Amino acid sequence: MTYTYEYPHPAVTTDIVILTVMDGELKVLLIKRGTEPFKGQWALPGGFVKIDENVDNCAVRELQEEAGISGVYLEQLYTFGRVDRDPRERVISVAYYALIPGKDLTLKAGTDATEAEWFSVDELPDLSFDHSEILDLAKTRLAAKMDYSTVGLKLMPEEFTLSYLQDVYEKATDKPRDKRNFRKWIFSLDVIEATGKKYSKGPHRPAMLYRVINPEEVRNIR
Amino acid sequence: MTYTYEYPHPAVTTDIVILTVMDGELKVLLIKRGTEPFKGQWALPGGFVKIDENVDNCAVRELQEEAGISGVYLEQLYTFGRVDRDPRERVISVAYYALIPGKDLTLKAGTDATEAEWFSVDELPDLSFDHSEILDLAKTRLAAKMDYSTVGLKLMPEEFTLSYLQDVYEKATDKPRDKRNFRKWIFSLDVIEATGKKYSKGPHRPAMLYRVINPEEVRNIR
DNA sequence: CCAAAAGTGTTCGTACTACACCCATGC
DNA sequence: GCATGGGTGTAGTACGAACACTTTTGG
Numbered sequence: 001m002t003y004t005y006e007y008p009h010p011a012v013t014t015d016i017v018i019l020t021v022m023d024g025e026l027k028v029l030l031i032k033r034g035t036e037p038f039k040g041q042w043a044l045p046g047g048f049v050k051i052d053e054n055v056d057n058c059a060v061r062e063l064q065e066e067a068g069i070s071g072v073y074l075e076q077l078y079t080f081g082r083v084d085r086d087p088r089e090r091v092i093s094v095a096y097y098a099l100i101p102g103k104d105l106t107l108k109a110g111t112d113a114t115e116a117e118w119f120s121v122d123e124l125p126d127l128s129f130d131h132s133e134i135l136d137l138a139k140t141r142l143a144a145k146m147d148y149s150t151v152g153l154k155l156m157p158e159e160f161t162l163s164y165l166q167d168v169y170e171k172a173t174d175k176p177r178d179k180r181n182f183r184k185w186i187f188s189l190d191v192i193e194a195t196g197k198k199y200s201k202g203p204h205r206p207a208m209l210y211r212v213i214n215p216e217e218v219r220n221i222r
Numbered sequence: 223m224t225y226t227y228e229y230p231h232p233a234v235t236t237d238i239v240i241l242t243v244m245d246g247e248l249k250v251l252l253i254k255r256g257t258e259p260f261k262g263q264w265a266l267p268g269g270f271v272k273i274d275e276n277v278d279n280c281a282v283r284e285l286q287e288e289a290g291i292s293g294v295y296l297e298q299l300y301t302f303g304r305v306d307r308d309p310r311e312r313v314i315s316v317a318y319y320a321l322i323p324g325k326d327l328t329l330k331a332g333t334d335a336t337e338a339e340w341f342s343v344d345e346l347p348d349l350s351f352d353h354s355e356i357l358d359l360a361k362t363r364l365a366a367k368m369d370y371s372t373v374g375l376k377l378m379p380e381e382f383t384l385s386y387l388q389d390v391y392e393k394a395t396d397k398p399r400d401k402r403n404f405r406k407w408i409f410s411l412d413v414i415e416a417t418g419k420k421y422s423k424g425p426h427r428p429a430m431l432y433r434v435i436n437p438e439e440v441r442n443i444r
Numbered sequence: 445c446c447a448a449a450a451g452t453g454t455t456c457g458t459a460c461t462a463c464a465c466c467c468a469t470g471c
Numbered sequence: 472g473c474a475t476g477g478g479t480g481t482a483g484t485a486c487g488a489a490c491a492c493t494t495t496t497g498g
Contacts, residue, residue, distance in 0.1 A: 178489075466477105470473105
């Protein structure tokens with residue numbers, strides 16, 4: 001079966017920058033390509049938009065199919081449309097980024113037989129296509145948005161300590177924060193609340209556990 | 223001549239929200255459609271991405287061809303990819319917005335025979351496709367960016383008065399500003415300078431004329 | 445009792461807000 | 472001389488930045 005048009009049509013894909021903070025580092029999920037071009041190289045998960053599928057839905061589907069992830073924060077990032085960005089044919093890519101809670105490491109490694117792995121964004125292999133450009137933009141966008149919205153909480157598991165929260169903010173924005181000022185700031189937003197539980201880990205004072213008050217909401221600040 | 227693919231491909235267009243402040247109002251340039259669908263209705267200028275043309279270049283070209291405008295600020299806005307957004311075939315639209323200096327009204331009305339007209343964003347006709355959604359997003363984005371970057375200056379002609387500048391900011395963000403505070407703010411950014419000239423208009427004190435110091439730059443504030 | 449991370453307040457500077465009157469010109 | 476928009480300063484407030492010690496636990 002083939003499809004014929006009066007004018008040439010580009011192919012359209014979505015590529016997804018899947019980010020999380022793990023082991024004290026901002027990490028991105030990459031897939032080892034099983035086919036040409038760039039066979040054997042690492043790339044962002046993604047795939048072609050189906051003809052009867054909304055572009056947003058395509059991103060949701062690829063997230064599930066290639067990374068086994070669903071129900072997470074997903075936002076359109078930018079559309080990459082240079083003519084030569086794919087050697088096969090004209091491919092325009094609508095890039096998204098997804099934020100994964102840190103501890104929910106239920107990561108079945110990709111539903112299909114592809115090889116998936118978390119990489120620190122500071123120690124990346126060579127990426128296929130223009131994917132390092134896409135990743136750079138995602139990092140920039142995330143860092144900016146963590147300062148003027150509450151997206152950062154999408155990187156949090158159900159319950160977390162304030163130290164962990166601060167660590168996530170520092171790693172995702174690549175900027176150190178003062179402990180007392182950070183706590184004053186996050187409390188002033190009224191977005192987290194104490195669970196009443198404590199979390200003991202090691203020979204020191206246990207930390208109070210917090211939760212996000214309204215996990216659905218992403219609010220703009222200022 | 224026809225083009226055949228193994229899988230169905232969507233068509234890709236760019237649509238451009240061309241904004242300016244004119245006669246004390248934020249205005250958008252619309253084109254009256256000469257063909258079905260939505261024949262005779264107003265729509266954003268735009269058109270299909272050519273197979274050997276970068277998506278960004280397509281936006282630049284459409285801006286020139288449909289509105290006779292070039293050399294202005296142009297930025298990608300968002301990609302609209304709902305399946306049913308075009309009744310003809312599957313069309314994915316990469317939307318851009320352009321900012322036109324207020325007085326440079328050298329607007330030859332569209333190079334092709336299309337009918338182009340400026341509309342106040344407060345008195346819009348019914349728009350074709352999902353174009354009112356695109357326009358809404360452009361308005362929101364512009365208003366936000368005027369507060370945290372210097373894009374607003376892209377709406378300024380070569381020389382302008384402070385009152386005019388303030389008016390543009392008020393109309394583009396739909397928020398009133400205090401005259402003295404606005405002036406302190408804009409001066410603190412070091413982005414405009416006095417030309418030394420004055421501008422007399424009417425029976426009152428003439429206004430000093432200013433220019434943008436670095437017209438190319440768009441800097442983020444904060 | 446010692447090591448380790450958790451928790452907690454105050455001071456200072458700066459940037460935003462609110463606000464009202466004199467100035468220069470054309471007619 | 473009067474009507475019209477152009478131009479200017481100050482005081483109060485709120486927010487972000489800098490900064491160090493005490494608390495609680497496990498071993």
